Amino acid sequence: MNDQGIIELYFARDELAIRETEAKYGRLCHSIAYNILHNSEDSSECVNDTYIGLWNAIPPARPSNFKAFVCKIARNLSLKRLEAGMRQKRSWGTPLSFDELEEILPDEIVTDHVGDEDIGKLISDFLRREKEDSRNVFVRRYYFFDSVRDIALRYLFTESKVKNMLYHTRARLKKYLIKEGIEL
Numbered sequence: 386m387n388d389q390g391i392i393e394l395y396f397a398r399d400e401l402a403i404r405e406t407e408a409k410y411g412r413l414c415h416s417i418a419y420n421i422l423h424n425s426e427d428s429s430e431c432v433n434d435t436y437i438g439l440w441n442a443i444p445p446a447r448p449s450n451f452k453a454f455v456c457k458i459a460r461n462l463s464l465k466r467l468e469a470g471m472r473q474k475r476s477w478g479t480p481l482s483f484d485e486l487e488e489i490l491p492d493e494i495v496t497d498h499v500g501d502e503d504i505g506k507l508i509s510d511f512l513r514r515e516k517e518d519s520r521n522v523f524v525r526r527y528y529f530f531d532s533v534r535d536i537a538l539r540y541l542f543t544e545s546k547v548k549n550m551l552y553h554t555r556a557r558l559k560k561y562l563i564k565e566g567i568e569l
Contacts (some may be wrong), residue, residue, distance in 0.1 A: 388451035395443035402443075403436045410452065414459040420530035421463040422470075431466055435459040460528070485551070486527060489559040504567065511561045515554065522550045 386405045394402035418428035438458045448454035512520045525531040537544045
């Protein structure tokens with residue numbers, strides 16, 4: 386079933402919408418959750434919560450890109466679960482990709498006048514100007530939390546090339562943010 390058909394099922398409040406979403410995007414959602422949480426049980430719970438989130442969001446929302454909408458919900462729920470686990474001092478570590486970005490993203494103390502949404506827009510603008518390969522690698526690493534190895538396999542690059550691309554893209558992003566007046 387195509388995405389528009391699935392969205393129509395949500396609008397009709399037909400539970401088949403959840404089964405169709407699971408069939409089409411269940412593995413992707415689980416991959417996103419697992420890349421963040423590194424725990425199958427917690428990942429499965431986040432995926433199930435994603436379906437509930439979709440059920441509650443559609444309607445009134447009518448996403449123009451259903452796949453991106455599904456991924457965003459799965460990612461946000463997984464990050465919230467990670468944050469809650471870290472608050473409870475569970476044995477979860479921060480995903481390595483957060484550590485990689487720490488040196489180029491502004492500290493909350495420094496940026497009272499700049500919100501997360503503003504920084505997100507700047508990063509999006511920056512990525513639109515990047516070459517497709519660099520942009521894809523960056524998004525797979527820092528949005529989907531794919532490992533360097535998985536990215537290398539996906540794009541048929543060496544792991545060294547992926548690490549190099551990420552390093553140089555982060556350096557360009559840092560320069561761009563400074564140029565745009567973001568204090569790091």
